Amino acid sequence: MKNNNNLLEVPNINSKDAKLKKLIYDVNDSLFSQDNYSKEHLEYLCVCSGGTTSSCAKNGFSTLDLRKNHSKINLDRESNLVTIGGGVIMGDLVNYLQKHNRSFPIGLSKLPGAGYILTGGVSPLSRAYGLAIDNIESIKGFLGNGTFISLKKNQINLEEQLIWEAIKGAAPFFSIITEIELKTIQSNPIKVVEGFVNLKELSEIIKLSEEFPENMSLQWIYAQKIYLYIFVELKSNLEDKRTEEYLMLLDKFPSLEKHFHENFNEINFFPKGLNLYELNSNNHSEVISLLGEDLKNDIPIFIECLNEIMDNKPNNSCYVASQQLGCKTKKLNHGSSFFVHRKSTWKPWIYASWKKDDLQEKEFALEWMYKSWSKLKRFYPNIHLAQLHNHLNFHEEEITLAFGNRMNELKTLKNIFDPQGILPPL
Template identity: 25%
Template sequence: MSSEKNTKKGKPDSLLNSHINELSLTTRRGFLAAGVAASAAFYMPDGIIAETKPSDNSNKSTGNFTNNMKSLLKNVDVYFPGDENYSLFLKSLFSAEAAHNKPSAIVCPKKHEDIMQFIKIAAENTLRFTVCGEGLSSLSVQTDMLCLALNVHYNKVAVVKINGGVFVKVQGGSKAGDILAHLNTYGYHIPVGVSPLPGLGLIMRGGIGYLSRSEGLTCDYISQVNFITARGDNFLLDAHCIQKELWNAVRGAAPRFGIVSEVYLSVVPGTKVALSRLVADTGALKNWLEYSDKLQEGISASLVLGSDSAQYMSPVLYGCLVHQGSDEKAVAELSLVQKSITGDVKSTLLEDAHRVDYTEIPAFDVPLRDSGEFGDDAIPIVKSYLIKNSIIKNMSAVLLDALRTAPNQFCRIDLQHIGGKVRRIKNGSVFCGRDADWNIVVTGFYYTHSSPTEAAQAIAWVKNIMDQIKTAVISVYSVEIKNNTPETKDELEMAFQDKLKFLHRLSKKHDPLNLLSSYPL
């Protein structure tokens, strides 16, 4: 799960170490499809991609506010259109769509009190805004809205001891990779998603990764949240707080109610796992899905169906097998799995079962046998649904046919293995779909310069797959739900089910002015 400082320029995506010899093309495509809050296109009713344009009906008070911004927010960095830092900030965003938007101003808080003051001003002046944690989501920056950029300064991580327990305290602009790296030096970890790049947006809404089956979701480790609602109320939320409804809601749907200023997460001792990786012919998929039913919950068997060529579509199955344990017994158990899970289909081991640091798991992406340009302006169309293996294992032909007919070689289908402990945790969070066996992430790509036909092909490819596997779907992973698409309403209903009305009621209570209405709910 590894990453680099600069994935925008075509470097490999590795958490602490790079794997340049193996990942000759940027693994940006891998992260964008990893089921985290990646950027995605939005739809017009006729299915054509909408161009980003300044709105004609932006709040007139925004201009007055931005003109006096620095006097209202003392000692806070504020970037305006035309400023060098304004342009540099947008260029630094991972989401190409977000980077093309034009916020009215970018506000960069340095401490909790700065955020409180910003919310006070926004509420008093009815100013809509977005929150940018790591800039991965297309929703993190919107044209004609203020952008609260937590990631610029407000991103500290610290290990703390409270009442004999060990926790990691993270500020709102922190990212998963930095949290893991810091914990690693103390001999701890938390289960996170398959990429180091996401921020608290992913952590608050789930966090599906290699250790989910054995340890649960990342959001299951949240012990306390310092939360500021869109109306300016500041609450310390935990299992014993008076605001129990809000405590349950932020663990699954936080962005719609306010700002996550700080989070305390409980940690897990240890930093090592057992790992095996392989590449096989796509014909191995059927046996892979069948065999996964036999796995103990300490082992996950996530996979990617994609191309091992950057020049043309060359379908393969990339498998990443992870054992929660790291002793000789765990390595032996994983070795047995790697020999059996592909059946009689030929496979090539990239790494035999061995002990490795959790932070050094390579990027969740198909290793490439050639090189090519992916491009910084690639726009992913992402759908992330939670599905049952009992049904999807009989649909392997559907997935393989779809891969062969993908509009380009960067399209991919990920199956992130869950189940196990995730099923047994009952902590009141609004995360639904705990009975799922897989998080299926289907990603099609087009470019900002693509024709409407090319963009429509990428959209149709993703949607057609989801339509064909709908009988296997039990929920939607909310991190990939976008506003203003034909399926937004249905996806919200699937994601939150009988809790949706409850969430609507809370959003009216805590965001009565709809300052955060750009986030779907």
């Protein structure tokens, strides 16, 4: 990992270009000593795990980079629980687990770090195994006031209960998590049905997908063209009857191809052929993630709305995409959490990007993102706070829509455990 002139080597280009005040690697008593740990010194502290968001490094702010000293992964072969450091990226986790024929419901990219888990974690496998937070067994770390915490599921006392629930979905606002213990799953083969489709086909496939069994999920991305993936987990290498029926229904779409993968690790959801600008070093970007329920009879109006949004795109690097959750993510048997919109079955996201020094294009792109969000609100009224946007002017609206009726509890936790407001503001 290079660090030249206070720049951070991370996948997110905004953060990569940020001129840091200070880079910190250690979370220990000296970080929290009164002289170092004050708003005056840190104003405020950015935490970096996978480094895929625009909030892990900012001009003039300090970054705590967990990747160097909190990158251990260890699987307990008896319990099949894996312990990871707070700076582990999801690709390293699933590659490690695969050696033991285990896996974890990571998202559509291997690049995100612990931020993926702590903000909820929506995976193509979530319909069968829940969100990433539903698979947390224990955590260790520090509250924003420097207090060490170690919490284990089923051993949480009354005082710790609210902290435990808030760690699952809202951890970045009041804690720094250095270790997470997770349930793992058996690694199974995957079938992916994928290809370019037109709007009419997308509409038909969304309709089909809203009836999918839990081992199937749809994800689509509308950049220059529409590409979609139907993800099918094959338990014991077999297609059950219902899966088989849906796969047969998909045969009528001529552009879709079926690919078999030995395991989840083999799949690349954003192939170069899509010409996405995500990692283009000349571009800066922001992403906003929404949540909503099945579209049902609204599919035709949604498609019209999507068409309009794409017609108004300010440049070719902006896109809209969506992933499917539901089934197990609707269940609360993993315990209460700060991912409050459990009824959600779709998580669309809007990606706005611009040439990094072009302030006018930035304004247009962010305006397009905001207007598109407004248009999509009737279908997807809530927010998945996977990215923190306290540097943007819709931050307050976003957090209110993300945490809903738990917002006041989160504010209380923030006041108690991050009284100086050193971690990201609410």
